[in-house]
Amino acid sequence: MQRLLAGRRDMRHFRRGERIAPETLQRLLQAAHHAPSVGMMQPWRYLRISDPARREAIAALVARERDATASAMGERAAEFLRLKVEGIRECAELLVAALPPDDGTVFGRRTMPREMVVCSLACSIQNLWLAARVENLGLGWVSMFEPQPLAELLAMPAGAMPLAILCLGPVEAFYPAPMLEIxxxxxxxxxxxxxxxxxxxxxxxxxxxxxxx
Structure with a gap:
């Protein structure tokens, strides 16, 4: 278990042109769905992005936020821009993890309603991340995007919110340490x-x- 936890990496470099077998992707999504959630509300939805044009539109949203982030970095802007922060165009599968409209669950979240929903989705993503590592697949969590434009692009209903863009696929090698540390x-x-x-x-x-x- 310790080897699995220590070997998990936030990946940015993927092998282009690769695919993931449908049964493998199904196992990963089942692992995500077996995560714990407060009040067993299971507040996670995964959108698989199979349309190339939509994938390209997501990449554009991330690029826009990357530039905005660089502007906020001050003296570290140039250093930040040299980093590879996503693998949206290269990864075999692109998923968007989102919160659905609130279902009104009170059990376990009366005092922290929003926080417990976000924590539950994060548990699901961690399950997916670890399951991907078991399958020798890389996964990278991209958080550089404005939620509302992405929600509109994916026709999400009112009250739903995208929380993560997940790049998934085969990699040449896993980083020996976290990339930001390297x-x-x-x-x-x-x-x-x-x-x-x-x-x-x-x-x-x-x-x-x-x-x-």
Whole structure:
């Protein structure tokens, strides 16, 4: 299990012209659908983009947001623009993960209605990501887009919202470390820095269960 978790990568480089067998894609989507969700509301929808023109339109939306992001980067703009941030045109399958209109579920989300829906969809995407790694397929999560134009492009109903563009397909090789770490953009923090005990900022004691995990 640890090898699987450590080997998951946010992939950007895919082999062009490849396909994924229908039965493999079905297994991946079934894995996504077996994710946990608050109140068992299962607030995920996956749109498979098979139309080349629509794929190209999605790439254009992402390119627009990439330029806007670069403008907000200040002195790191040029460095950011050198990064490959998506594989929309190259990947074998393009999926859009979206939230459906709210179904009114109260169980488990009365105090945090929006957050629990988003968390549930994120669990589904993580299931898909790990299942893809088991199948030796790369997956990259693209978040650089304005939700409303993408929702309109995909004819989503009122109240639905796209949360992720997912590039899926065969890769030449998985990155040996997270790509942003390889590129010197940011490094992974030690896991111990994210674990507190009893109060915010209080480090976990050596004898705690968290420290032994």
């Amino acid at each position: 590129e010197g953009w940011r490094s992974r923090r030690p896991w111990q820095d994210a674990v507190y005990e009893n109060a915010w900022g209080e480090p976990a004691s050596p004898n705690s269960a968290a420290s032994k995990a």
